[in-house]
Structures are given as structure tokens and as C-alpha cells.
Amino acid sequence: MSIFESAGLKLLRLSNPEFAHNVAIKALNLGLVPKPKTSVFENLKTSICGLELDSPVGLAAGFDKNAEAVDPLLKCGFGFIEVGAVTPKGQPGNPKPRLFRLPKDQAVINRFGFNNLGMDIISERLARRSTKGIVGVNLGANKNSDDRIKDYVKVLQCCAPFVDFATVNVSSPNTENLRNLQEKNSLNDLLDEVMTSRENLENKVPVFLKISPDLTLNQIDDISEIALKMQIDAIVATNTTVDHQGLQSDVNNKHGGLSGRPLFSKSTWVLANLSARLDKKVPLIGVGGIASAEDAYVKLLAGASAVQLYTGLVYNGMGLVTKINKGISEMLSKQHKSNLSDIVGSEREKYQ
Numbered sequence: 043m044s045i046f047e048s049a050g051l052k053l054l055r056l057s058n059p060e061f062a063h064n065v066a067i068k069a070l071n072l073g074l075v076p077k078p079k080t081s082v083f084e085n086l087k088t089s090i091c092g093l094e095l096d097s098p099v100g101l102a103a104g105f106d107k108n109a110e111a112v113d114p115l116l117k118c119g120f121g122f123i124e125v126g127a128v129t130p131k132g133q134p135g136n137p138k139p140r141l142f143r144l145p146k147d148q149a150v151i152n153r154f155g156f157n158n159l160g161m162d163i164i165s166e167r168l169a170r171r172s173t174k175g176i177v178g179v180n181l182g183a184n185k186n187s188d189d190r191i192k193d194y195v196k197v198l199q200c201c202a203p204f205v206d207f208a209t210v211n212v213s214s215p216n217t218e219n220l221r222n223l224q225e226k227n228s229l230n231d232l233l234d235e236v237m238t239s240r241e242n243l244e245n246k247v248p249v250f251l252k253i254s255p256d257l258t259l260n261q262i263d264d265i266s267e268i269a270l271k272m273q274i275d276a277i278v279a280t281n282t283t284v285d286h287q288g289l290q291s292d293v294n295n296k297h298g299g300l301s302g303r304p305l306f307s308k309s310t311w312v313l314a315n316l317s318a319r320l321d322k323k324v325p326l327i328g329v330g331g332i333a334s335a336e337d338a339y340v341k342l343l344a345g346a347s348a349v350q351l352y353t354g355l356v357y358n359g360m361g362l363v364t365k366i367n368k369g370i371s372e373m374l375s376k377q378h379k380s381n382l383s384d385i386v387g388s389e390r391e392k393y394q
């Protein structure tokens with residue numbers, strides 16, 4: 043981390059977390075954040091459902107909810123980024139405060155509740171991007187919608203011309219009952235409509251499904267079965283957890299989704315179990331608690347073909363992306379593996 047970046051991060055950590063995040067996005071947009079040194083590592087190039095990635099390391103949804111900083115983010119070393127969640131109508135989200143840092147745990151709790159400017163403004167921004175790179179949109183539903191399934195379809199139809207993939211997010215804990223859409227019948231109905239509408243699009247983007255870490259093995263069985271039946275292009279495992287056990291920080295009154303280090307093992311367990319059931323028939327994207335190249339490598343060994351991160355960036359800055367890229371590349375070379383695909387899922391039993 044440069045002195046400038048480390049001073050900036052310290053200053054931002056002293057302020058209100060949501061304000062600090064908004065400042066960071068504005069600073070990125072204005073070119074005020076020093077660009078991390080990025081390099082392309084030949085052995086990290088990979089392809090996932092037809093998307094050619096320079097790196098398997100992506101930016102998780104929620105960091106750039108309104109597609110404000112797509113161009114600068116694409117220059118930070120990510121192989122792909124995901125904006126949103128985007129809902130049909132703009133909405134303010136839950137009352138503040140709704141973002142809490144837990145430094146002792148290297149974690150964050152958020153209960154934003156899909157605050158965003160809505161699909162019209164965000165799709166216009168996506169259309170204007172000028173930097174090459176893989177960009178996806180995280181699809182959400184409005185809080186007061188009387189047909190949530192239609193909401194996902196509307197955002198897909200509106201944003202598809204300007205993105206490379208879309209993620210059906212049924213795993214945010216901050217919109218009441220949204221996670222119920224993960225249940226077998228509801229998920230089946232939802233994905234049926236989304237996949238049918240995708241077939242009618244000119245730009246038939248790959249559709250990913252993002253799931254929660256708070257699942258039982260039976261639920262993982264059901265999700266795997268439906269993902270195969272519906273020919274989902276990839277599964278993103280996982281979103282934040284509502285399980286706040288074992289934290290060192292005081293989390294009284296801080297209900298919401300927990301991310302960062304305490305999520306690592308839980309999300310990796312879901313990932314490994316999905317990997318065992320799907321056995322590479324559906325690619326997996328591992329998310330949850332990645333803050334180092336070693337963490338990212340474990341996700342690959344547990345079954346991920348690519349990874350995403352968010353909270354690690356809050357504590358380590360954007361330079362972390364290059365560190366992870368470099369670290370994975372070196373670990374692959376040390377193991378005499380020329381391709382990422384050689385290690386994907388190779389140790390999943392360890393994490394099940």
C-alpha cells in the first residue's frame with residue numbers, strides 16, 4: 043500500500059463508514075485514488091461461461107451500487123466487476139446508520155436494503171463506460187414490489203445490452219423475505235422466468251445465481267438440482283451471513299449481513315458442497331472473507347473457478363487486488379500448474 047493510500051484509508055476509517063465509502067467512490071471517479079500497479083499474469087487468464095477474464099479475481103456486488111466508478115474500477119486489476127444491486131425503481135434503502143465496521147474482526151455489517159438510483163439511470167451509466175473489461179449487473183427487487191420476479195426480469199431486460207453477465211441476487215438478508223426466493227418452488231419459478239426472458243434478449247448474457255451462506259445441506263441439494271435443470275451459467279457463493287456468533291466486536295443493535303474474515307469458512311463450506319454436487323457442470327464463483335492470495339487460493343481449491351471480494355478492500359485498499367493476482371500466479375507456478383483449471387476443486391473434500 044502506498045503512503046498516500048494508507049494515509050487516505052486511515053482518515054476514511056476515522057469517519058462514518060457510509061460517508062467514507064461514498065468519498066472513496068467519488069475519489070476513484072475523480073482519479074484522486076493513486077492507480078494501483080497492475081499486471082496481467084499469463085497463468086491467471088481464464089474463461090468462465092464464455093467470458094474471457096485476465097484474472098479470476100473480481101469485485102463483488104454492493105461496492106459500486108450505482109455504477110459510478112466502473113471505468114476506474116476496471117483499471118484496478120480486477121478480472122471482472124459487478125455493479126448493483128439494481129432495482130427497477132430507485133429506492134433509498136433502510137434508515138441510517140446501516141453500515142458498521144468491525145475492525146477487531148476484519149469484518150463489516152451492512153443493512154443497506156438495496157439503496158440505488160434505479161435501472162434507468164444505472165443502465166445509462168453502464169452504456170457510457172469507456173474502459174474495456176468484463177462488467178456484470180446484480181439484479182434486485184424493489185422493497186415494495188408486488189411482483190418481485192417481474193422486477194428481476196425488468197432489470198435484466200434494461201441492463202443486458204450494456205453488460206457481460208447478470209446475477210440473480212436472492213440472498214441479500216436486508217430485504218424482507220427476499221431469501222425465501224431460494225426455496226425450491228420459488229427459485230424454480232423465478233429462474234424459469236429469468237432464463238426465458240434471457241432467451242428473448244439480443245445480448246443473451248450469462249445468468250449467475252447468488253446464494254446465501256446460511257443454508258443447510260438439503261437446501262444446497264435443492265439449489266444444485268435447480269441450477270442444473272435451469273442451466274444457470276454460474277453460481278456465486280456467497281452473500282453475507284446473518285450469523286453473528288463468535289465475533290470479538292460488540293454487535294448490539296448492529297443487525298444485518300456480516301461480511302469479511304468471519305464469513306470465510308462458512309462461505310467456503312457452501313462452495314465446497316456445491317462443488318461436490320455440481321462437479322464443474324456449473325462454474326462457481328467463491329466470495330466471502332477473501333483478504334489475501336492464500337484465501338483466494340483456498341476458494342479455488344474448494345471449487346471456485348473465479349472469486350470476488352469486497353470487505354478485504356475496506357481494510358487493505360485497492361492494492362490488495364494486485365497482491366492477490368501476483369500471489370495466486372506465484373502459487374500456481376510453485377505447484378507447477380500452468381492453468382487455474384488444474385486446481386479448481388482439487389481439495390474440496392477438505393472444506394466440506
Ligand SMILES: Cc1cc2nc3c(=O)[nH]c(=O)nc-3n(C[C@H](O)[C@H](O)[C@H](O)COP(=O)(O)O)c2cc1C
Pocket residue numbers: 102103104105107126127141150152154156180211214252280281282301302303305329330331332350351352353354
Ligand atoms: C456494504 C455491502 C453492500 C453489499 N451489497 C450487495 C448487493 O447489493 N448485492 C449483492 O449481491 N451483494 C452485496 N453485498 C455482498 C458482497 O457482494 C459479498 O457477497 C459479501 O460481502 C461477502 O464478500 P466479502 O467478505 O469479500 O465482503 C454487499 C456487501 C457489503 C459489505
